[in-house]
Amino acid sequence: EAQVTQNPRYLITVTGKKLTVTCSQNMNHEYMSWYRQDPGLGLRQIYYSMNVEVTDKGDVPEGYKVSRKEKRNFPLILESPSPNQTSLYFCASSFTGELFFGEGSRLTVL
Amino acid sequence: TQLLEQSPQFLSIQEGENLTVYCNSSSVFSSLQWYRQEPGEGPVLLVTVVTGGEVKKLKRLTFQFGDARKDSSLHITAAQPGDTGLYLCAGGLNDMRFGAGTRLTVKP
Numbered sequence: 001e002a003q004v005t006q007n008p009r010y011l012i013t014v015t016g017k018k019l020t021v022t023c024s025q026n027m028n029h030e031y032m033s034w035y036r037q038d039p040g041l042g043l044r045q046i047y048y049s050m051n052v053e054v055t056d057k058g059d060v061p062e063g064y065k066v067s068r069k070e071k072r073n074f075p076l077i078l079e080s081p082s083p084n085q086t087s088l089y090f091c092a093s094s095f096t097g098e099l100f101f102g103e104g105s106r107l108t109v110l
Numbered sequence: 111t112q113l114l115e116q117s118p119q120f121l122s123i124q125e126g127e128n129l130t131v132y133c134n135s136s137s138v139f140s141s142l143q144w145y146r147q148e149p150g151e152g153p154v155l156l157v158t159v160v161t162g163g164e165v166k167k168l169k170r171l172t173f174q175f176g177d178a179r180k181d182s183s184l185h186i187t188a189a190q191p192g193d194t195g196l197y198l199c200a201g202g203l204n205d206m207r208f209g210a211g212t213r214l215t216v217k218p
Contacts, residue, residue, distance in 0.1 A: 004152075033206070040119075042198065042210035043153070050204060058205060090152050097141070099206065101152025 002027045006091050006102035013081060014110050021076045021105045023091030031094040032074040033058070034066065036087040037104075043090065049074055081109040113137070114199055116209035124217050126188050131212040133199030134181045140203070142182045144173055147196040147211070189216045 004025045013019055025032065033048035035058075045058030049068040063085055065077040074093075078085060086109050092099040117132050133142065141160045145153035157166050159175035159182060166173045170193075172185040186193055194216050200208045 031204070035208075040210060042116075043200075043208040045205060045207065048204055056204070059207070092152070097158065097203075098143075098155045099145075099153070099200075101154070103150070103152055 002100070004091055004093055004100050004102040006089070006105045008105060009103065010106050012108045012110065015082055016080050019078050019081060019107075021078075021089055021091075021107070023074045023076065023102060024072050025074075025091075025093040025100070026072065027093060027095065027100065028071065029093035029095045029100070030071065032068065033092045033094075033099070034064070034074070034076050035090045035092065036060065037090060038087050046076065046089075078107075081107075083109050085109050114201060114207060114209035116197075116199060116212050118212060119210065120213050120215075122215040122217065123189055125190055127216075128185070128187050129189055129214070130183055130185045131197055131214070132181065132183050133209055135201065136180065137201075138179050139201035140179070141201065142175060142179075143200045143206075144182070144184055145198045145200060145208075147198060148194075153196075153198055186214075189214075191216045191218050 007022045030051045034046040035043040044060045047066040049055045089105045091102045115134050143158045144156045147153040157173045162177045162179045164175045170187045174183045196211045198211045
């Protein structure tokens with residue numbers, strides 16, 4: 001089954017404790033992207049990647065890092081999380097412009 | 111920055127009513143997409159409109175792309191409770207941007 005898998009689905013952490021949200025897709029898509037979704041603000045793009053070793057900033061990249069060492073994986077790294085990074089995060093992949101989304105990772109930073 | 115504004119933000123209607131939601135921008139898009147998102151899930155693509163003036167139908171849903179390719183609308187005929195969800199429009203290429211969405215509730 002074609003899918004985008006994110007882990008963890010839910011996480012409560014504390015300020016400053018580094019964390020990684022993993023994203024993996026099994027559709028051999030070259031394009032992958034991370035979004036955060038906040039009430040009233042919709043989905044805002046954090047980073048995207050056109051292919052392995054190629055990443056670019058989206059609209060809200062501050063406080064986040066990404067890497068794309070393999071085509072299937074695109075982890076999102078929060079080196080020092082802060083409360084304003086509490087949000088619902090979505091990973092997506094695409095081949096023809098249609099975005100396929102994971103089920104989301106709800107992150108709470110205390 | 112290409113911004114997409116959606117209206118209304120919230121819409122609550124009775125089963126069987128018709129409705130239209132709008133997606134507007136001051137920028138021209140080569141294409142616009144509509145997604146629907148249900149609670150606890152990621153958005154799912156409904157349609158992509160590419161040509162100015164294009165109309166696409168998906169069962170009871172009708173999507174239209176403005177002639178100038180700056181706006182789009184989604185019309186639902188005889189809404190059903192299963193249509194409840196968050197409707198998002200999106201445009202762009204690699205830097206795909208989304209509107210804030212219209213949260214639709216259809217009451218039985």
